[in-house]
Amino acid sequence: MSSATGPDTPGAPAAESREDGPRGPVDSSRVPRFAGPATFARLPRLDEVGTTDVADIVVVGVPFDSGVSYRPGARFGGNAIREASRLLRPYNPAQEASPFALAQVADAGDIAANPFNINEAVDTIEAAADGLLSTGARLMTLGGDHTIALPLLRSVAKRHGPVALLHFDAHLDTWDTYFGAEYTHGTPFRRAVEEGILDTEALSHVGTRGPLYGKKDLDDDHRMGFGIVTSADVMRRGVDEVAEQLRQRIGDRPLYISIDIDVLDPAHAPGTGTPEAGGLTSRELLEILRGLASCHLVSADVVEVAPAYDHAEITSVAASHTAYELTTIMSRQIAEDRAK
Ligand SMILES: N=C(N)NCCCC(=O)O
Ligand SMILES: [Zn+2]
Numbered sequence: 001m002s003s004a005t006g007p008d009t010p011g012a013p014a015a016e017s018r019e020d021g022p023r024g025p026v027d028s029s030r031v032p033r034f035a036g037p038a039t040f041a042r043l044p045r046l047d048e049v050g051t052t053d054v055a056d057i058v059v060v061g062v063p064f065d066s067g068v069s070y071r072p073g074a075r076f077g078g079n080a081i082r083e084a085s086r087l088l089r090p091y092n093p094a095q096e097a098s099p100f101a102l103a104q105v106a107d108a109g110d111i112a113a114n115p116f117n118i119n120e121a122v123d124t125i126e127a128a129a130d131g132l133l134s135t136g137a138r139l140m141t142l143g144g145d146h147t148i149a150l151p152l153l154r155s156v157a158k159r160h161g162p163v164a165l166l167h168f169d170a171h172l173d174t175w176d177t178y179f180g181a182e183y184t185h186g187t188p189f190r191r192a193v194e195e196g197i198l199d200t201e202a203l204s205h206v207g208t209r210g211p212l213y214g215k216k217d218l219d220d221d222h223r224m225g226f227g228i229v230t231s232a233d234v235m236r237r238g239v240d241e242v243a244e245q246l247r248q249r250i251g252d253r254p255l256y257i258s259i260d261i262d263v264l265d266p267a268h269a270p271g272t273g274t275p276e277a278g279g280l281t282s283r284e285l286l287e288i289l290r291g292l293a294s295c296h297l298v299s300a301d302v303v304e305v306a307p308a309y310d311h312a313e314i315t316s317v318a319a320s321h322t323a324y325e326l327t328t329i330m331s332r333q334i335a336e337d338r339a340k
């Protein structure tokens with residue numbers, strides 16, 4: 001057992017740790033899950049994992065929401081997701097895996113992005129992601145508004161080349177500018193296509209719905225290479241068929257998944273900045289993600305959780321389970337690759 005002290009809880013045992021494997025979450029049968037400061041899923045902090053023992057998957061927060069077009073507050077999303085993740089348990093029956101035993105997952109804390117200068121913040125996020133990815137780790141980023149997907153994709157593309165993208169969102173986020181600003185939460189994927197960091201053969205929005213500015217929005221989006229699975233398509237065709245179609249489109253390309261929590265219906269995610277009626281249920285989202293377990297997921301984000309509009313942690317619980325499924329997909333692949 002580790003000799004490290006507990007999660008800032010005097011006298012409490014430390015995070016579960018095995019000499020021969022990853023250091024896992026704090027044991028909730030010995031330390032109440034509501035005790036101590038929150039890390040994602042009660043996992044160790046990155047600095048607790050040790051300098052030589054590098055994490056396979058790094059959870060990182062980006063408390064930045066200066067790119068929003070409506071309700072602010074997603075800057076508090078990452079910490080709300082961490083708080084809501086205290087109830088996650090170590091075995092994921094839906095994917096038949098213990099994600100935190102298969103790979104070392106650790107929480108790196110937050111990237112300190114300038115809230116008063118969007119362009120500088122975008123650069124800061126890219127540089128911080130470069131540093132975390134340079135160890136070979138995969139990123140599970142907790143936003144923050146959707147602006148942050150652009151610097152994250154830039155960083156991932158430096159390692160993998162242009163990546164396939166699955167974008168779960170009520171919105172297209174391929175608009176051009178707002179008030180003349182090019183980096184906003186409605187524009188990251190247009191910028192990414194312009195910069196050539198996405199594999200335009202394998203781009204899909206999932207859960208799209210709601211009013212647009214005009215039909216041109218769809219024409220532009222189509223020209224950029226995106227396919228669209230609307231939230232109504234998910235309802236009509238069902239999660240298995242949708243996941244199968246997405247798997248076909250992605251193949252074995254390196255894949256980035258970006259999840260705007262507003263892909264969920266406001267009944268399932270009231271705590272978000274630009275809510276749209278008629279969205280996915282959290283059950284549908286989680287099932288589609290599980291159906292993508294065979295895809296080569298190189299990094300992912302969950303963004304747009306704005307806890308001020310949340311009730312009873314509905315949104316942050318949904319986001320924590322979403323990040324848990326994504327983390328499980330990555331950790332299973334890491335274990336499989338290691339066994340090869
Ligand atoms: N990425 C999110 N959540 N929303 C984009 C909405 C852009 C608009 O105000 O039209
Ligand atoms: Zn959205």
Ligand SMILES: [Zn+2]
Pocket residue numbers: 146169171173185260304
């Ligand atoms: Zn979005």
